[in-house]
Amino acid sequence: MNPQDQKTNLLESIATLELKMDFVLSALNATPDRSKFMTAQDVDKEIGIDQRTILNRSNLSPVNKNYIPSVRFGGRRKYFERKVIEKIFSPSV
Known part of the structure; x- marks a missing residue:
C-alpha cells in the first residue's frame, strides 16, 4: 500500500466515524x-x-x-x- 492509499483510507475512516458520531449524538438528543x-x-x-x-x-x-x-x-x-x-x-x- 502506498502512502496515498493509506491517506485515502484514513480519510474515509474518519468520515465514517464522524457520521456514526453524529448519529449517536442525535440519538442522545445532544445539541448540534x-x-x-x-x-x-x-x-x-x-x-x-x-x-x-x-x-x-x-x-x-x-x-x-x-x-x-x-x-x-x-x-x-x-x-x-x-x-x-x-x-x-x-x-x-
Missing part, C-alpha cells in the same frame, strides 16, 4: 454543533431569508427543486447544514 448546523432563525439573521420560507421549503418533496434538506436532533426544531444553506443562498461570482 453550531458551526456545522443552524436553525431557521439563524438563517433569517445571518442571510436574510425569512425563516418561514426556509421551514416551508424543508417540507417539500426531495424531488422538488426548491427543497432544502433538514435534520432533527430529538425535538421539534429543524436544523440545516450551514454549508448547504450558504451554497444555496450565497451569490455566485
